[in-house]
Amino acid sequence: MPFARLxxxxxxxxxxxxFLFALPLHELAHAWVAERLGDPTPRRYGRVTLNPMAHLDPIGALMLVLAGFGWARPVPVNPLYLRYGPRVGMALVGGAGPLTNLFLAGLGILAYRAALEVSALLNFVPVLQFLSAWIFINIGLAVFNMLPLPPLDGYRVLQGLLPPDLAYAYARLEAYxxxxxxxxxxxxxxxxxxxxxLQPFYGLAFRLMHL
Structure with a gap:
């Protein structure tokens, strides 16, 4: 359990x-994609930044410490500005954050495998512990945020993939x-x-770490 690993x-x-890098980069990815699709709102609210304080959500941060998954403060986006239409645009914006965490986990796996090669010669155990935690926390963030529940990113992605009638009905869940x-x-x-x-994703990551 994450709490036991404190x-x-x-x-x-x-x-x-x-806290200082991965969560801000997750939110920056949302803001950057929204801006590239034509929405000035994230920059207007100061969210096109890696400053952790601009993205911190206290409850989401506490959940990350206690449970190993959490969230940051959502980036404000105006779907009416987005190229490709509000639903598809929001799906692209929503998917950017979890994809960023998976990318960071992938970099961690490469670094872990490189460190593992020399761990027999050098005392790389602390480095391996750090990289292992980095990999699994980033995977946890990606998978948790892709759950199809509002206000998580997966809700936006699924809404963009559904046919218009189903997407409209699905949107009623947002109020709850x-x-x-x-x-x-x-x-x-x-x-x-x-x-x-999470288990299949963690299992895949573990196998890739020890190829």
């Missing part, structure tokens, strides 16, 4: 780097987004729903 220096260092997310988190503690989704 005594692990490598895990704590990975959390710190996540925080309640649905809270309900999911409560159920997850009892049933381990998220873990069942």
């Amino acid at each position: 005594s692990d220096p490598g895990y704590l260092l990975a959390l710190a780097v996540i 987004g925080p309640l649905l997310l809270l309900l999911f988190l409560v159920l997850d503690r009892q049933l381990g729903l998220l873990w069942s989704v």
Whole structure:
């Protein structure tokens, strides 16, 4: 459990780097794609930045520490500005953040494999611990944020993929987004729903780390 790993220096260092770099980069990806698609709103609100304080959400940060997954403050986007239409535009904006976390996890896997090659000669155990935590936290962030629940990124992506009639009906869930997310988190503690989704991704990452 992530909470139990708070005594692990490598895990704590990975959390710190996540807060200072990975979460801001996740949100910057949303802001950058929205701006490229024609929306000036993210820059107007100061979100086209890597400054962690511009993106920090206290509850999402606490969840990251306690549960190993969390979220940052959503980037304000006006769908009416977006090229390709509001639904497709928002799907592209929504998918940018999780893809960034998967990219960061991929870089971590490459670095882990390189460090593993020399770990027998040098004391690289702390480095391996850090990289392992970095990889799995980034994967957790990507998968959690791709759940199809408002206000998570997966909701926007699925809404862009659905036929217009279904997308319109699906959009009605947005008003209940925080309640649905809270309900999911409560159920997850009892049933381990998220873990069942994460397990195949973690297993794949572990195999790639030790090829």
